[in-house]
């Protein structure tokens with residue numbers, strides 16, 4: 001999003017925070033094509049001008065705030081590089097594809113009889129690529145089948161038995177999570193990525209892999225019976241706001257409804273206050289537990305000193321005074337391992353943009369002294 005904003009500020013693309021997928025009548029498409037004629041995309045522009053569709057394709061969502069993202073300029077002087085170049089190209093290709101003709105393809109389904117067992121193969125052939133030549137990101141998963149004639153006898157060259165297991169669904173990536181949020185009408189194009197970074201900065205999720213933290217799981221478990229954590233409530237609020245902007249609902253009516261909904265939620269939360277408090281506290285404690293104290297055997301947890309510096313302290317305090325200092329930056333994660341030399345917990349430190357490394361917490365540990373050879 002920040003790259004798209006830079007491209008917008010440099011006058012290369014239109015305002016990138018939009019949900020709109022229908023070009024307004026006022027948009028001068030011919031003018032944009034004229035500008036792009038002298039760019040790296042001149043071949044695609046020619047294709048669209050000489051063999052395009054008469055009206056640009058319309059998306060599902062039409063709003064009046066901003067037009068769909070489209071190119072507005074061609075980089076002059078300094079060439080775009082890296083991600084900026086790739087995002088600019090994506091916007092240009094997408095824009096040109098909305099002006100190109102439909103692709104024509106052929107699906108082939110073939111049945112084979114091998115000793116009275118039926119086998120099936122699905123094939124695919126692209127006849128006229130049209131937009132597919134312009135928007136080159138789309139990949140067809142089906143294979144191309146060779147030319148076949150009905151009732152033709154063909155040789156079986158190889159028979160193999162493939163054993164496979166069903167795999168659990170893969171973890172979300174940031175991209176697939178944004179797509180899921182869109183499907184559930186959560187957030188808007190301009191807020192979805194912010195929602196994800198907020199979840200990260202509040203330590204509800206980790207980013208690689210994209211996974212919930214124990215705190216997040218505890219919050220959701222504690223609020224399980226409560227409307228506030230269900231996607232439906234947020235989606236309803238978003239829809240209401242759209243209705244207001246379209247003039248279908250009044251502001252007063254919507255605010256009154258939301259107030260009622262939220263006060264119901266608040267009173268149910270109020271009743272569960274203690275249960276929620278303990279389960280979140282337990283989870284945070286679990287998240288902050290780093291290992292066992294080598295002196296007394298109790299849990300060691302991450303604490304903050306009065307000056308705001310973090311350190312690892314023994315939960316046996318005040319009976320046990322064992323503490324370890326910690327690097328002040330980066331995430332600290334439990335590894336479940338203990339140091340072979342001194343039995344202190346070994347933690348994993350992961351700072352932004354740096355490789356994760358493991359560390360024995362004991363600063364006097366002999367494993368850290370340079371060994372003489």
Ligand SMILES: [Zn+2]
Pocket residue numbers: 293294295296297298314315316320321322
């Ligand atoms: Zn201890």
Ligand SMILES: [Zn+2]
Pocket residue numbers: 339340341342343344360361362365366367
């Ligand atoms: Zn050690």
